[in-house]
Amino acid sequence: MARPSGRSRKRHWRGEVGAQDGTPAEPIRLQIDTLGRRGDGVARHGGRAVYVAQTLPGEELTVRLGEADGDGVRAEAIELIEASPQRVEPPCPHFGPCGGCSVQHVSDPLYAEWKLGIVRTALDRAGFAGTPMLPIARSAPGTRRRAAFRALRGERSVFLGFSERASHRIVDVTDCRVVVPSMMPLLTALRALLGDMLAVRQSAVAEVTATDGGIDMLLEVEAEATLPLRERAAAFASEQGLARLTVRWGDMQEDPIVAARPATVTFDGIPVPVPPGTFLQATRSGEDALRGFVLGALSSGSRPGRIVDLFAGCGSFALPLARLAPVLAVEGDEAALEALAMAARAAGLPVRTELRDLAKRPLRADELAASDVVVFDPPRLGAKAQAEQIADSPVRQVFGISCNPSTFARDAAVLGAAGFALESVLPVDQFLWSAHVELAGRFRR
Ligand SMILES: C[S@@+](CC[C@H](N)C(=O)[O-])C[C@H]1O[C@@H](n2cnc3c(N)ncnc32)[C@H](O)[C@@H]1O
Structure with a gap:
């Protein structure tokens, strides 16, 4: 899109939509009204919402309408006529095509307000308007400790990076301002390793975690395990100084290639030997904020039983x-639960564990009856069935943690209908420059 300065930013719109029948639609002129839930600018045209990536409220531009998107339509920006004073230079060279970040072009105050607005809107819709909200806890650039890099072997080279926006194509990443800096130097050597492992059009995913012992990598490759490839992978791990490298070849089980140092993560001073590729909160500071919210509330007042x-x-x-x-502690991932149990034993902490699918078999109201406090931190889909059991139980204090304000609000409404008040909410931004936002809420009745 051409800017008033005359400097072309058109490359940022590579891969955007075109007209449905293949003929380009006539350009139209729009003004952006709001910054939408996914980070797109939203305008109105012909009674429909029009979503334009990398635009800001107040901006005037010409666009070409493209594919339908829900009740609205997506549009390709062509020329920026009037730029917003809230527009800033995106710090990353991959911003635009890369699907990882959608709002690097937004000034910091507008960015923080937008994230808070996502949480507030979800709560308002579920009947929790006016809930006291703590200041948003923010994670700095270069602190994301988990990332999944996708790879595809092309004819001439290996593409390694993140998915393009709204596409399965891979942006070949050389720089990322979000993840911890120690991940970046690995990528060149990883491309070379995957070049030896993969045939043309074969793919891989490298799940990379920054642990206390250094980088832990779980590599899922379409290739077959052979002795030379296992040796090649081991050489890569030792040259790059990885704490641990595990490879999953095809559909096979995990193959431990190198374990040079323990891959531990420390939770409030308690070390846990984490399994390869396990779930962790995206940043350490985000995790500290979420845990601090719960521990802070429980440490004042009478101790729970x-x-x-x-x-x-x-x-x-x-x-x-x-x-x-x-x-x-109840969890559906056996390896994670085993790590938790080991850490509890080593630290002499009173933790009992139960492996259970909480979507199919939520902890029942009668099983919850002996507890004073419930903490629940489900995946994005939320935990409606579990919330219903909590609602039917005699439990009086609940902490809900979520990476999805919509499902959080839905589950909160279940608790609200059973007499719980949502006393306070902490928004947490640990998915920097993306449309994701976490939150923790305290419920009491
Ligand atoms: C958002 S993570 C939270 C984990 C942990 N509380 C933390 O802060 O690191 C959600 C957890 O739920 C687990 N999970 C997902 N679906 C589940 C299910 N149906 N039953 C039990 N656990 C499940 C995942 O394995 C993951 O550990």
């Missing part, structure tokens, strides 16, 4: 909470 931590993962809440009271 027993706590249940549902969707406990490797124990980021359960382990520190066990310093206050015995904890039952």
Whole structure:
């Protein structure tokens, strides 16, 4: 899109939509009204919402209408006629095509206000307007400790990076301002390794985690395990100084290639030997903020007798909470739960674990009856069935943690109908420059 300065930014719109029948639509002139839920500028045209990537409220531009998107239509920006004073230079060279970040062009105050607005809108819709909200806890650039890099072997080279926006194509990433800087130098050597492992059009995913012992990598490759490839992978791990490298070849089980140093993560001073590719909160500071919200609330006032931590993962809440009271930690991932149990034993903490699919078999109201406090931190889909059991139980204090304000609000409404008040909410931004936002809420009745 041409800017008033005359400097072309058209490359930022590479891969955007075109007209449905293949003939380009006539350009139209629009003014952007709001910054939408996904970070697109939103305008109105012919009674429909028009979504334009990388634009800002107040901006005037010409666009070409493209594919339908829900009730609205997506549009390709052609020329920026009037730029917003809130527009800033995106710090990353991949901004635009890369699907990882959608709002690097937004000034910091507008960015923070937009993230808060996402949380507020979800709460308002579920009947929690006016809930006291703490200041948003923000993670700095270069602090994301988990990333999944996708790879595809092309005819001449390996593409390695993140998915393009609204596409399966891969942006070949050489620089990322979001992840911890120690991940970046690995990418060149990883491209070379995958060039040896993959045939043309074969793919791989490298799940990279920054642990206390260094980088932990789980590499899922379409290739077959052979002795030379296992040796090549081991050489890569030692040259790059990885703490651990595990490879999943095709559909096979995990193959431990190198374990040079323990891959541990420390939760509030408690070390946990995390399994390859396990779930962790995206940033350490985000995790500290979420845990601080729960621990801070429980550390003042009378001590709880027993706590249940549902969707406990490797124990980021359960382990520190066990310093206050015995904890039952329930989780569906066996390896994560085993890591949690090992850490609890080593630290001498009173944690009982239960492996359970909480979507199919939520902890029932009668099983929750002996607990004073429930913490639940489900995946994006939320935990409606579990919230219904909590609502029917005699539990009086609940902490909900979520990476999805919409499902959080839906589940909160279930608790609200059973007499719980949502006393306060902490928004947490650990997915920098993306449309994701986390939150923690305290419910009491
Ligand atoms: C958002 S993570 C939270 C983990 C942990 N509380 C933390 O802060 O690291 C959600 C957790 O729920 C687990 N999970 C997902 N679906 C589940 C299910 N149906 N039953 C039980 N656990 C599930 C995942 O394995 C993951 O550990």
